[in-house]
Amino acid sequence: MNKQFFTENRVVYRAVVAAGDPWMYEVKAGQYFRIVDLEGNQAVDTLFYNAQDHSERYSATDTIREQGNIYLTTGSVLQSNLINPMLTIVDDTCGRHDTIGGACSAESNTVRYAIEKRSMHSCRDSFLTALGKCSCNHDKPMTKADLSSNINFFMNVPVSPDGHLDFDDGISAPGRYVEMQAHMDVLVLVSNCPQLNNPCNGYNPTPVEMIIWQ
């Protein structure tokens, strides 16, 4: 992959996604997609679908197994459930990103924190809100069954050799970014995580910036 250097005149799309909001956009094959953690320690829950056929989508287990490592960073190839490369991470000023921690939901919040937390906002609710309004899958609706494994950009979920797993403080900081290049037209579905109950975003959801350039 021949990496091009980012310049403003190559930007084709730019938007700030507010804390807690969903965002959906199609990145074309060959384009670069950069996510900027504007204020630091934000968790950006992200799903990828083949824009032509949504039954092909990002797969966490295939991605980590094919690269033999559970963390994502520069050089990681994001694989689909059909083991096709969807995107490659070409630049990363954060260091590593999580893909085994999943997305928060109203229901999992009742388990992890308290039954009364059900009514709090969650990533799955953001995903479903975006999917419910889109015509992205032509005449076929997308539902919860289409919410498969996701990436949590900027999130830190360390696993130890004895099998202990934890949610730690973020390792990101204001202005850090991750950038990937698409190998196919990909539909990107993001929930800029609204979680107020764990340290992954410092208990303080903040905005992120999306930049697409070519």
Place this chain on the structure above:
Amino acid sequence: MSDFPKPKPSFIWSEILPGGAHWSGVIRRGTVLRLTDLEGNANVAMLINNLEVKNERYNMPDTLKAQKTAFLTAPNMCFSDMGRVMCSIIADTCGWHDTLGGLSNASLVQKKYGIKTYQQAHNDYFKNAYDSLLNELGKWGLNASDVVPNINWFSKVRIEDSGQMTFVPNHSQAGSTVDLRFEMDCIVCLSTVQHPLDPNIYYAPKPVELSVSKANPVLADDPCRKHRAENERAYYNTKTYYGENPNE
């Protein structure tokens, strides 16, 4: 035949699943599915869906996050994506079951072992876990979107501090068992193809025994429920789903 061992009164049925096979069936709430690794080094890839609301399914991230673990053993519970308990690991002589390595697929099996077709080998042809599970899911109206991160019973994948994944060979001994008490009526889909990270250069999938018996009542001091406050809350959600008093 008088010295033939009598099955326990709770016994319901059992079946031997050969290596490389696939299987699916309904495992009811209140029964225990025992998996036995008959020869050692078995791998059983499993997907679990709720029988009634089929898009409720085993969720690897929620299971691991809630219990702060990267692998499964007793007294872990397997959580669904709806904040409920699908099954509880009430006994385990193996000690570590993988839930990160995923499934083998056609290209991986061909790369590793070559090609052996039905025409050459009849039922000993090379199968892969992804196609095997798609086959079983289809019988219940499920599809590729239900192929989510699965459990690989009897396999161990260690994670180094660097994040590197290492398959640990010779992990499960002949006779290893794991007992899963189902807390919901579930569709269970299985494949006994080798783990995708198994470094064995030969296609040598191992047989397992499935055995179902009636579970003892789940008491308030059940070790799986008591394991963590998260487990008790997920069990609470399961009780309310079935219209039962959640505080019993």
